[in-house]
Amino acid sequence: MTERLSLPGALVQRLRGAQRWTVLTGAGISAESGVPTFRGAGGLWEGVRPEELASPEGFRTDPERVWRWYRHRRDLMRRVEPNAGHRAIARLESHVAAFCLVTQNVDGLHARAGSRRILELHGNILRSHCFAQCGAETPEDETAVVPRCRCGAPLRPSVVWFGERLPQGVFEESCREMQDCDVCLVVGTSGIVYPAASLPQVASVAGAALIEVNPEPTPLSSLCTAALRGPAAKLLPALLSEIGMDKEPVLPPGV
Numbered sequence: 637m638t639e640r641l642s643l644p645g646a647l648v649q650r651l652r653g654a655q656r657w658t659v660l661t662g663a664g665i666s667a668e669s670g671v672p673t674f675r676g677a678g679g680l681w682e683g684v685r686p687e688e689l690a691s692p693e694g695f696r697t698d699p700e701r702v703w704r705w706y707r708h709r710r711d712l713m714r715r716v717e718p719n720a721g722h723r724a725i726a727r728l729e730s731h732v733a734a735f736c737l738v739t740q741n742v743d744g745l746h747a748r749a750g751s752r753r754i755l756e757l758h759g760n761i762l763r764s765h766c767f768a769q770c771g772a773e774t775p776e777d778e779t780a781v782v783p784r785c786r787c788g789a790p791l792r793p794s795v796v797w798f799g800e801r802l803p804q805g806v807f808e809e810s811c812r813e814m815q816d817c818d819v820c821l822v823v824g825t826s827g828i829v830y831p832a833a834s835l836p837q838v839a840s841v842a843g844a845a846l847i848e849v850n851p852e853p854t855p856l857s858s859l860c861t862a863a864l865r866g867p868a869a870k871l872l873p874a875l876l877s878e879i880g881m882d883k884e885p886v887l888p889p890g891v
């Protein structure tokens with residue numbers, strides 16, 4: 637059964653009328669699909685030095701270890717399914733005039749849930765490219781421990797590692813979307829990894845309503861118009877129901 641939220645009536649009216657929405661997601665949105673988050677008990681960074689697995693230096697030092705870790709995560713991500721939180725975000729997109737989903741996640745679950753306009757800030761774990769950036773389109777040999785590019789250099793997963801730049805233009809586009817939105821939903825992120833964590837601040841300074849969905853408070857909470865404390869797969873469908881965006885949108889005849 638869909639939970640009832642106790643949002644103030646004025647905020648519900650504001651959200652119902654808002655036409656330009658952005659959403660920023662982090663690992664927490666996929667937690668209920670069975671994908672571990674990074675921080676906290678049982679998180680991916682627990683007991684490991686992140687730079688050993690997620691930096692160019694770590695890859696140069698031990699590419700086999702890095703690939704083993706990413707294969708393990710890829711295998712997991714191929715087995716899991718989008719959850720009600722991912723689906724609620726896809727549904728929201730079909731109800732509003734302008735929409736942009738900015739995600740820090742590399743698991744591809746938003747696209748599988750039906751989201752269309754997605755900016756992937758940290759890349760996608762299911763893709764690879766040449767570590768030497770030779771530019772060749774290389775089909776991947778899934779059997780090699782360290783797959784190789786046609787040019788002979790190792791391939792690497794197409795995710796952003798510590799010390800690397802975000803994919804060209806993606807952050808700039810995300811900033812523009814945040815500046816222009818009426819509402820920014822911030823879902824399942826600890827809000828401590830920059831520059832992603834600056835995006836809700838951009839939206840807030842530009843006058844958008846900021847709604848956080850997270851069981852725990854974060855450094856972004858103090859900026860928020862409302863904080864919904866609980867799991868995304870439960871609270872996002874509840875939010876959509878509260879603002880009348882939980883059904884298939886009715887399109888005008890001829891569309």
Ligand code: OAD
Pocket residue numbers: 661662663664665667668673674675676679690740741758796797798823824825826827828829849850851852854866867868869
């Ligand atoms: P974190 O692991 O830092 O934070 C996950 C957040 O999700 C926490 O604030 C949790 O309270 C929250 N959470 C847990 N379960 C949830 C649920 N069911 N519903 C909603 N929220 C829930 O993950 P990110 O903020 O995504 O970067 O981490 C940011 C970046 O740090 C990642 O993209 C990754 C990592 O290093 C790179 O790999 C470049």
